[in-house]
Amino acid sequence: MTAKPKFAMYWAASCGGCEIAVLNIHEKILDVDANFDVVFWPVAVDAKYKDVEAMEDGSILLTLFNGGIRNDENEHLAKLLRRKSQILVAFGSCACEGCIPGLANLSPVGDIVHTAFNTLTTDNPHEIYPRASFDVPEGELHIPRLANVLRPLDLVVDVDYYMPGCPPESHQIAAVVDLVVKVVKGEAELPPKGAVIGVGDSTVCDECPRARNVKSITEFKRIQDVAPVDPNLCLLEQGIPCNGPATRSGCNSRCPNAGTQCIGCYGPAEGVLDYGARLIAAFASVIDAKEPEEIERILDGIPDPVGQVYRFNLAGSLLKASAEAWKAK
Amino acid sequence: MTEKIGVYVCHCGTNIAGTVDVEAVSKWAGEKLAHQGVVVSRDYKFMCSSLGQELIQKDIKEFGLTRVVVGACSPHLHEATFRNACKEGGLNPYLCEMVSVREQVSWVHTDKEAATEKAKALIAGGVARVVHNEALEPLRVPIHADTLVVGGGIAGIQAALEIADAGFHVYLVEREPSIGGHMAQFDKTFPTLDCSACILTPKMVQAGSHPNITLLTWSEVTKVDGYVGNFVVSINKKARYIKTEDCTGCGICWEKCPWKVTDEVFEAGMAKRKAVYVPFPQAVPKYPVIDAVNCAYFLKGTCKACEKFCPTNAIDFEQKDETITVQVGNIILATGYDLFDAKRIPQYGYGRLENVYTNLEFERLCNAAGPTGGSIVLHDGKTAPKTVGIVHCVGSRDQNYNAYCSAICCMQSLKFAHLVHERTGAEVYNFYIDMRTPGKGYEEFYQRLLEEGTHFVRGKVAEVTDFARTPEEEGKLIIQVEDTLIGKQRRIPVDMVVLSAGLQPRHDAKEVGKMFGIACSSDGWYIERHPKLDPVATMTEGVFIAGCVQGPKDIPASVAQGAGAAARVLGKIQQKEIALEPVRASINEAQCSGCRICNGLCPFSAILFHEDKMVSEINPALCQGCGTCVAACPAGAISGTCFSNEQILSQIEGLLLLNLDVKEAAAA
Numbered sequence: 002m003t004a005k006p007k008f009a010m011y012w013a014a015s016c017g018g019c020e021i022a023v024l025n026i027h028e029k030i031l032d033v034d035a036n037f038d039v040v041f042w043p044v045a046v047d048a049k050y051k052d053v054e055a056m057e058d059g060s061i062l063l064t065l066f067n068g069g070i071r072n073d074e075n076e077h078l079a080k081l082l083r084r085k086s087q088i089l090v091a092f093g094s095c096a097c098e099g100c101i102p103g104l105a106n107l108s109p110v111g112d113i114v115h116t117a118f119n120t121l122t123t124d125n126p127h128e129i130y131p132r133a134s135f136d137v138p139e140g141e142l143h144i145p146r147l148a149n150v151l152r153p154l155d156l157v158v159d160v161d162y163y164m165p166g167c168p169p170e171s172h173q174i175a176a177v178v179d180l181v182v183k184v185v186k187g188e189a190e191l192p193p194k195g196a197v198i199g200v201g202d203s204t205v206c207d208e209c210p211r212a213r214n215v216k217s218i219t220e221f222k223r224i225q226d227v228a229p230v231d232p233n234l235c236l237l238e239q240g241i242p243c244n245g246p247a248t249r250s251g252c253n254s255r256c257p258n259a260g261t262q263c264i265g266c267y268g269p270a271e272g273v274l275d276y277g278a279r280l281i282a283a284f285a286s287v288i289d290a291k292e293p294e295e296i297e298r299i300l301d302g303i304p305d306p307v308g309q310v311y312r313f314n315l316a317g318s319l320l321k322a323s324a325e326a327w328k329a330k
Numbered sequence: 331m332t333e334k335i336g337v338y339v340c341h342c343g344t345n346i347a348g349t350v351d352v353e354a355v356s357k358w359a360g361e362k363l364a365h366q367g368v369v370v371s372r373d374y375k376f377m378c379s380s381l382g383q384e385l386i387q388k389d390i391k392e393f394g395l396t397r398v399v400v401g402a403c404s405p406h407l408h409e410a411t412f413r414n415a416c417k418e419g420g421l422n423p424y425l426c427e428m429v430s431v432r433e434q435v436s437w438v439h440t441d442k443e444a445a446t447e448k449a450k451a452l453i454a455g456g457v458a459r460v461v462h463n464e465a466l467e468p469l470r471v472p473i474h475a476d477t478l479v480v481g482g483g484i485a486g487i488q489a490a491l492e493i494a495d496a497g498f499h500v501y502l503v504e505r506e507p508s509i510g511g512h513m514a515q516f517d518k519t520f521p522t523l524d525c526s527a528c529i530l531t532p533k534m535v536q537a538g539s540h541p542n543i544t545l546l547t548w549s550e551v552t553k554v555d556g557y558v559g560n561f562v563v564s565i566n567k568k569a570r571y572i573k574t575e576d577c578t579g580c581g582i583c584w585e586k587c588p589w590k591v592t593d594e595v596f597e598a599g600m601a602k603r604k605a606v607y608v609p610f611p612q613a614v615p616k617y618p619v620i621d622a623v624n625c626a627y628f629l630k631g632t633c634k635a636c637e638k639f640c641p642t643n644a645i646d647f648e649q650k651d652e653t654i655t656v657q658v659g660n661i662i663l664a665t666g667y668d669l670f671d672a673k674r675i676p677q678y679g680y681g682r683l684e685n686v687y688t689n690l691e692f693e694r695l696c697n698a699a700g701p702t703g704g705s706i707v708l709h710d711g712k713t714a715p716k717t718v719g720i721v722h723c724v725g726s727r728d729q730n731y732n733a734y735c736s737a738i739c740c741m742q743s744l745k746f747a748h749l750v751h752e753r754t755g756a757e758v759y760n761f762y763i764d765m766r767t768p769g770k771g772y773e774e775f776y777q778r779l780l781e782e783g784t785h786f787v788r789g790k791v792a793e794v795t796d797f798a799r800t801p802e803e804e805g806k807l808i809i810q811v812e813d814t815l816i817g818k819q820r821r822i823p824v825d826m827v828v829l830s831a832g833l834q835p836r837h838d839a840k841e842v843g844k845m846f847g848i849a850c851s852s853d854g855w856y857i858e859r860h861p862k863l864d865p866v867a868t869m870t871e872g873v874f875i876a877g878c879v880q881g882p883k884d885i886p887a888s889v890a891q892g893a894g895a896a897a898r899v900l901g902k903i904q905q906k907e908i909a910l911e912p913v914r915a916s917i918n919e920a921q922c923s924g925c926r927i928c929n930g931l932c933p934f935s936a937i938l939f940h941e942d943k944m945v946s947e948i949n950p951a952l953c954q955g956c957g958t959c960v961a962a963c964p965a966g967a968i969s970g971t972c973f974s975n976e977q978i979l980s981q982i983e984g985l986l987l988l989n990l991d992v993k994e995a996a997a998a
Contacts, residue, residue, distance in 0.1 A: 217930060270964075274975060280964055286958075
């Protein structure tokens with residue numbers, strides 16, 4: 002048992018979908034068990050933080066870290082697991098680039114808390130908000146303190162590999178597991194540090210079977226307003242803002258295959274520095290209009306530009322957050 | 331650090347050193363940027379001097395420099411100089427980076443301390459960028475020997491003749507039915523008073539019959555593709571409804587045509603022409619055009635008088651517009667000017683008061699071939715005026731209209747005064763702000779007018795009115811003016827007023843400029859490459875300007891510019907090939923997924939799509955490095971030489987002094 006290399010998986014600011022995706026590799030999960038000693042995986046095995054703290058530095062071979070860094074508990078665990086792990090993988094869109102929780106970077110943290118505790122369904126007549134520490138008869142309670150903004154994992158600790166996707170596709174996870182098992186057995190070599198793994202080398206369009214022509218767009222529409230959607234023609238050409246052209250391949254163009262537009266969960270393609278900026282430039286380039294008013298009208302067909310082009314990528318973009326959120330007290 | 335970088339900061343006399351502590355910048359770069367590879371940093375009075383250039387060359391040898399950063403003026407001015415200096419020193423010229431410390435710092439700031447700090451940041455940006463510069467070789471492409479001249483006024487005619495006489499082919503495109511331009515409308519030319527038509531028409535005839543000139547009148551350029559040496563130009567030949575191969579120009583058609591129309595263009599609204607017409611008797615080419623907007627056949631479906639009487643059956647009502655495409659190596663734009671609309675100054679009464687004329691109308695009035703056969707008469711067509719007032723600077727030198735001086739109005743107004751004197755013996759008043767007579771023989775002409783007894787009133791006319799205050803003003807036009815030389819308001823009754831309306835850019839100058847890829851100044855004139863040293867070239871290689879498109883000027887200056895532009899074009903043609911900046915975009919095939927977003931964007935049609943491999947490719951011979959596709963590629967698969975992500979991002983990091991901080995933090 003002790004001879005087996007150690008494996009850990011952790012979730013920070015994430016939804017849990019990545020854990021399910023790992024389990025969704027079906028019988029391959031037995032390979033994980035056969036080849037690794039799972040020492041820490043809160044969703045699957047019982048272990049305490051202090052157990053990890055007690056481990057020798059570098060004693061875990063592989064840690065899959067999913068979720069962004071939203072609070073000081075996330076940050077503590079990220080730093081802890083970095084110390085204890087030989088290979089730290091930013092696993093899934095949240096750890097790689099912030100994902101949906103990263104969209105909260107548009108708002109100052111106070112607004113987020115206020116919204117969460119004063120929703121339509123939440124009465125909060127006594128203005129009760131979470132505090133970092135709270136005195137109770139039994140002593141002082143601590144809950145994690147929210148940071149101003151959510152950060153992707155690599156803004157907090159050094160990351161060895163990135164595996165994007167929301168969640169990463171199970172076939173890609175299985176392939177990575179295979180690879181690591183081979184590496185452990187000395188049958189294969191690891192990719193260079195910093196590599197994006199479990200992905201294709203181009204964009205979603207490369208895997209998309211839809212027919213493509215020279216584009217000229219006179220109207221952007223939400224997909225539910227397009228009837229009928231041509232099943233064989235590029236969605237962007239039909240005026241549906243599809244993020245495929247800027248998004249890294251690896252998913253086998255799942256969404257366009259299913260008849261809906263790519264929303265960009267696999268993150269920026271190789272060579273794309275700022276995903277949203279690229280997409281905006283690309284969409285704007287194929288608008289077929291010359292008059293400013295006409296261009297405005299066409300662009301109004303994208304009612305939520307940030308949600309469209311930075312849905313997964315805001316925290317990992319060049320901008321990272323709104324100035325208000327960044328500077329909030 | 332593997333690169334050895336030399337930094338050179340120029341004083342440019344006091345141009346830079348007056349506002350930037352050049353020595354401090356150079357010393358700072360030598361110390362603070364050493365970790366980035368700066369091995370030598372110097373300042374020098376004039377880097378562009380041969381001594382300054384030798385400094386760089388010496389250092390390349392002595393220090394084994396692999397990169398050079400010159401902080402001086404804008405790259406527009408001296409990039410070629412310093413690249414060449416590096417080349418002479420044995421370094422690839424594209425490994426030299428210029429930082430504009432003059433245009434971007436010293437000329438736009440006054441606070442010396444802050445300006446010095448900004449200069450440091452710009453230099454740091456240049457140093458960070460130059461590391462990523464690549465050694466490149468210029469691309470050589472052949473130059474097409476044909477030339478396009480747009481505009482058949484005197485400047486365009488001159489340019490076309492110069493090139494054609496040198497043995498090269500010219501396409502001369504003119505929007506109107508005949509070449510000749512404004513000069514063909516004039517009666518006399520100042521200061522020599524030669525007959526305008528007498529000196530112009532021989533040149534028109536020459537241009538019309540020259541074996542090397544393809545004359546395309548009644549035509550307009552609709553599209554320009556390509557680049558210097560290889561432009562592809564689409565020209566719309568508007569339907570003339572005349573078979574030019576059969577037409578002899580006999581004139582029977584316009585004689586027989588029953589429809590009269592006011593000629594707003596050539597006759598400036600002063601006379602009528604027929605629906606089928608040549609604008610004036612000496613028109614080149616001799617073929618008329620049918621004005622379909624006013625022709626009875628096109629309006630009502632009957633008439634065809636011209637067709638009936640044409641002895642050679644040259645009328646063809648079925649003719650359609652035709653678009654032709656020509657390939658040329660260079661383009662000269664000589665599209666001229668529009669006259670300032672005098673109606674915009676309502677207090678001068680133009681369009682409201684009879685007997686208030688514009689300069690162009692007055693030219694027609696004087697012209698022997700004009701509506702009155704050259705006699706200067708009032709609106710009634712018979713009475714000769716006894717007094718005439720000529721108003722200078724109408725719409726020019728006026729903050730409400732055009733701030734600039736139209737250059738020709740003083741001399742033109744003097745010419746008018748002389749003609750009135752000569753032909754009617756009337757008394758003439760010229761109202762001027764300043765008398766500007768800077769050309770050869772111009773001041774002498776002014777002296778002559780003074781001797782002829784013309785009254786000169788120095789002052790800006792306030793109003794032209796027919797409202798009489800005294801009996802002697804009854805039935806007259808009264809010019810209200812402050813005579814600034816005697817310091818008094820005056821009211822001068824006259825019979826006729828001539829407004830010397832200024833020159834302004836063509837109403838469509840902006841769109842035409844855009845089509846040819848050149849820019850307009852805030853006034854709307856096309857911008858020359860250098861206001862003093864390169865007045866006929868533009869910032870777009872292979873596109874030249876001549877005549878009034880560049881700004882108001884008289885006939886000799888327009889002719890000189892036409893010839894000058896022609897000389898520049900001939901120089902290019904003689905080179906046979908041209909070295910193009912190797913700034914090109916290229917597609918990384920592995921990253922291209924064939925999304926085709928870039929396919930329709932290239933203004934030079936340089937992008938091909940390979941259906942079989944589902945990837946796009948850029949033809950480097952057609953690419954002009956504009957960067958449109960680089961910006962548009964959503965996959966980041968296209969990169970542009972000289973503007974790679976590394977270069978731009980490093981430059982930004984350098985500007986923000988980020989690398990500096992890291993280094994200092996590490997040291998601390």
